[in-house]
Amino acid sequence: GDITLEQVREFVWEIPQEGDMRAPARVLASETLLEEIREDKTLEQITNTTHLPGITNYAICMPDGHQGYGFPVGGVGALDAENGCISPGAVGYDINCGVRMMRTNLTYDELQGREEELVDSLFANIPSGLGGGGVVEAGVDTVDEILARGVDWALENGHAVEDDLLHCEDEGMREGANPEKVSQKAKDRGKNQIGSLGSGNHFLEVQRVTDIFDDEVGEAYGLEADQIVVLIHCGSRGLGHQTCNDYLRKIEQQHQGLLNQLPDKELAAAPAGSQLAEDYYGAMNAAINFAWVNRQLIMHRTRRVFERVFDRSWEAMDMHLLYDVAHNIAKKETHTVAGDERDLYVHRKGATRAFPAGHPEVPAAYRDVGQPVIIPGSMGAGSYVLRGGEHSMDLTFGSTAHGAGRLMSRTRAKNEFWGGDVQDELEEQQQIYVKAQSGATVAEEAPGVYKDVDEVVRVSDALGIGDKVARTFPVCNIKG
Ligand code: 5GP
Ligand code: MN
Numbered sequence: 466g467d468i469t470l471e472q473v474r475e476f477v478w479e480i481p482q483e484g485d486m487r488a489p490a491r492v493l494a495s496e497t498l499l500e501e502i503r504e505d506k507t508l509e510q511i512t513n514t515t516h517l518p519g520i521t522n523y524a525i526c527m528p529d530g531h532q533g534y535g536f537p538v539g540g541v542g543a544l545d546a547e548n549g550c551i552s553p554g555a556v557g558y559d560i561n562c563g564v565r566m567m568r569t570n571l572t573y574d575e576l577q578g579r580e581e582e583l584v585d586s587l588f589a590n591i592p593s594g595l596g597g598g599g600v601v602e603a604g605v606d607t608v609d610e611i612l613a614r615g616v617d618w619a620l621e622n623g624h625a626v627e628d629d630l631l632h633c634e635d636e637g638m639r640e641g642a643n644p645e646k647v648s649q650k651a652k653d654r655g656k657n658q659i660g661s662l663g664s665g666n667h668f669l670e671v672q673r674v675t676d677i678f679d680d681e682v683g684e685a686y687g688l689e690a691d692q693i694v695v696l697i698h699c700g701s702r703g704l705g706h707q708t709c710n711d712y713l714r715k716i717e718q719q720h721q722g723l724l725n726q727l728p729d730k731e732l733a734a735a736p737a738g739s740q741l742a743e744d745y746y747g748a749m750n751a752a753i754n755f756a757w758v759n760r761q762l763i764m765h766r767t768r769r770v771f772e773r774v775f776d777r778s779w780e781a782m783d784m785h786l787l788y789d790v791a792h793n794i795a796k797k798e799t800h801t802v803a804g805d806e807r808d809l810y811v812h813r814k815g816a817t818r819a820f821p822a823g824h825p826e827v828p829a830a831y832r833d834v835g836q837p838v839i840i841p842g843s844m845g846a847g848s849y850v851l852r853g854g855e856h857s858m859d860l861t862f863g864s865t866a867h868g869a870g871r872l873m874s875r876t877r878a879k880n881e882f883w884g885g886d887v888q889d890e891l892e893e894q895q896q897i898y899v900k901a902q903s904g905a906t907v908a909e910e911a912p913g914v915y916k917d918v919d920e921v922v923r924v925s926d927a928l929g930i931g932d933k934v935a936r937t938f939p940v941c942n943i944k945g
């Protein structure tokens with residue numbers, strides 16, 4: 466039926482607790498975004514989430530929220546790690562899908578006129594598309610090492626420098642990763658995809674910085690106007706997808722009792738402390754490491770491409786990792802809840818961690834200003850760099866939005882847009898050069914399928930969960 470929302474204050478809406486809900490749900494949105502959120506099953510899904518045991522404070526829908534598998538994309542659910550549960554659908558299929566931004570010291574002036582050469586070279590050298598093939602081809606032994614050690618493996622094998630680890634969440638290595646809990650089938654799917662974008666929504670975009678909103682934080686992040694930066698969006702490929710699928714099936718079989726209490730089978734969850742909860746957590750952490758290595762290998766390959774195109778070493782172009790943020794994970798974190806310290810599985814699905822200044826888990830380089838947060842818009846609109854806001858711990862378990870958020874389904878997008886036309890328009894009207902493996906992908910990802918990223922960021926900034934630092938605009942983009 467119709468879901469009633471009560472306004473708590475500007476940009477904060479609540480779905481009150483009733484019936485079998487174990488907590489209220491909250492939606493963080495402007496009225497415009499809320500209207501868009503109302504168009505699909507997002508509100509129903511965020512309400513369903515409050516039925517999960519151990520849900521703490523409230524389930525949260527971010528301003529970019531839209532319908533997903535069971536749990537909305539743009540959802541945050543903190544579930545008690547002792548008495549609650551963990552839910553693969555509330556993490557998402559593409560485990561540790563995420564974005565990373567790399568800086569350069571090139572300016573837009575230096576790049577103009579060479580966009581096509583650059584985009585062609587990136588497209589030729591960065592593996593993408595549905596098919597197999599990555600930066601490295603590995604045996605299952607290597608996959609196991611990547612799953613256990615993450616970017617540390619890349620460092621040892623010449624695909625990373627120490628500085629890359631220092632600018633990644635958890636230094637690119639998730640503790641508690643258990644490769645033994647990742648199935649053979651998942652490893653087989655991943656082994657020839659290490660260092661590959663994949664298809665659909667994943668991309669590599671060269672951008673220019675158009676605005677700096679906060680000079681002090683901008684400086685701490687090494688960002689200034691007209692600078693060229695690179696944004697890489699991809700995840701754990703077939704390995705993560707298979708892992709999610711494996712555990713959903715196992716949980717459905719072994720935890721029928723809990724499943725029967727939930728309003729949606731897609732929310733299937735393993736009770737905290739059960740063997741399957743431990744196994745899934747170990748497997749998910751391993752898939753997180755795999756995704757970090759994937760983005761790392763693509764970034765390092767991008768350095769080589771720039772070296773060839775601009776005839777300078779990547780070090781001379783100052784091509785350093787700014788930061789890497791995860792979109793789809795559950796993490797055991799300690800949060801203060803009503804004055805008590807509690808261990809929670811914080812599920813962030815299509816949501817980004819946004820820890821504020823001073824938090825011990827923010828990398829040392831950024832601890833004084835807060836964690837960088839990267840919010841992509843679309844291939845025809847701006848993207849943002851934010852910093853974790855001072856209210857994020859109180860309001861959102863240290864989280865904010867992850868993008869503009871999808872406005873229409875892929876099927877509808879393919880009826881409304883034609884890939885070739887979208888590409889021509891971007892080039893002619895906005896000087897944005899897009900190259901993709903398939904025209905259908907360009908249609909599915911056309912700028913018009915996404916919401917207004919400026920509006921999403923306005924809400925994040927006003928609530929103080931992620932504050933505006935800089936805005937970028939696309940120069941060229943490759944897609945699967
Ligand atoms: P998701 O992780 O949900 O697939 O996507 C995250 C966000 O990336 C989307 O909500 C959308 O705002 C943004 N996005 C999708 N395609 C592109 C692109 O080609 N370039 C940029 N800059 N952003 C994109
Ligand atoms: Mn993804």
Ligand code: MN
Binds near residue numbers: 562563698792
């Ligand atoms: Mn993503």
